[in-house]
Amino acid sequence: MTPAQLMHQRRTAAASGWGSGVAVFFGSARRALIAIGALLLVWWAVTDGTGLISNVRFPSPSETWVAWQQILLEGYSSARWHEHVIRSVTLVTVGFVVASSLGVALGLAMGSSRTIEALVNPAFLFLRPIPPLAWIPLAIVWLGLGDSAKVMVIFVAAFVPSVINSFSGVRQIDKPLLEASAMLDVKGWRYWKEVLIPGALPSIFTGLRLSLQASWTTLVAAELVGAVAGLGQILNQGAQDIYTAMILVGMISVALCGWLMTLALGWIEGRVMPWRAQ
Template identity: 75%
Template sequence: MNAPPATPPVPAARAAAGRSLVTAGRALLALGVVLLLWYVCTAATGWVSPNTFPTPLEVGSALRQIATEGYANAALLEHVLRSVVLVTMGFVVASTIGIALGLAMGASRTVEALANPIFLVLRPIPPLAWIPLAIVWLGLGDAAKIMVIFFAAFVPSVINSFTGVRQIDRPIFEAAAMLGVHGARYWRQVLIPGALPSIFTGLRLSLQASWTTLVAAELVGAVAGLGQILNQASQDIYPAMIVVGMASVALCGWLMTLGLGWLERRVMPWKVR
């Protein structure tokens, strides 16, 4: 009796695409359920007063207004671009310095002894506590907001980079010593690859902290930006525009997180997902 022909294996790319479609379908289904519940609770039944939370139609009207006519000194695209630029600048500078310091502290007990006391003093200070000092030093311009974002993103980058180095298995260091790996090669082939998973965890936390801090920083003295939308809409008692501002922050943060995930997959192709 002849055995049935073996089923050819499904290519990995096709399997990954199938998983992505399933994940996207579930996400769209969940979003549709939320939108339906929102409509039922507000517009259809009136269980939630429009003064408390707007209906989907009111939010759509507010979105058209800010996209076409503008609101809070600018159109939506200008608000988004301004906030994205500020977050990117603060995040990149803080992450670059934070990762370098964290790796150095993890690799050298001497650097840790010198830098850790200062870091432990700065670490408990909430990022928003830097806002008054940033205004005194740098005024109400973008530099003050970037400074506040810097301190928000700096701490997670340092902590996770330091932890990533200290979590590298000891046999890896012993093997590097036996093979004579030193200097820049030691950093490039041992420390950085070993700490990368923890570094990207810190980057995700830093990005989240950057967006949270940006909105708070833009509540004071901003000409344009997503925080300015929220500030102006709260003064105007405009719940629909507040929801538009909140949704814009969520969308921008989600897209930047996706970009960070794409970078992580390119940098660490060996990581199992």
């Protein structure tokens, strides 16, 4: 194969990966929008439509829309909606990226080296059962009530799934592939680039999805204490004001942000592994 043919093949593969990633992104978005539309219809039917559920117990779509307009235009709990969203998304992104980067690297290292596993795994197994929320008091003592404490708690929550799944991904690589790489004397960075990382990628992305979910769950809990702004603060203030419509706005906002970030992660997965695109 000539260099020109090789370059053409690489460009074609890259274009195919891009197209597959876009298809996965919009396919997932379309299915989610259909599900959301059906949910909204049921919600309206049991509240405004039939009165089956009292608005005192659960807000109707119209009440929730009024609350959303309030936080969009006037603000609520010292900030407007986009300011709450930006603050929460920033915290999640920082904690998730740092935790997943270190977690994947540690998981790959533990999976590829029995020595590293023997040194690290006992401490990891000891700390793993501690719930991420149990770190909140210690994070406050160490770092105060600022964003650093929240990022620390998110880091703890996202770190564990990325380590476990990366480690499992390496251990699930076919043994003949590892034997072939040893026979061909594939070592060092080349071994990681051509054998370990590609073989563990499906499990790595599974861990990243779990880490992202854990990040959002932990963020909301962390923002219930000492937050100036954020989606968790909306929920906290709404509960104090007994403002159920605003509580629902906060919950929907968390779901929306988490969904969009999950779609983005799915797009990256389709770009990196186009052969897995549905």
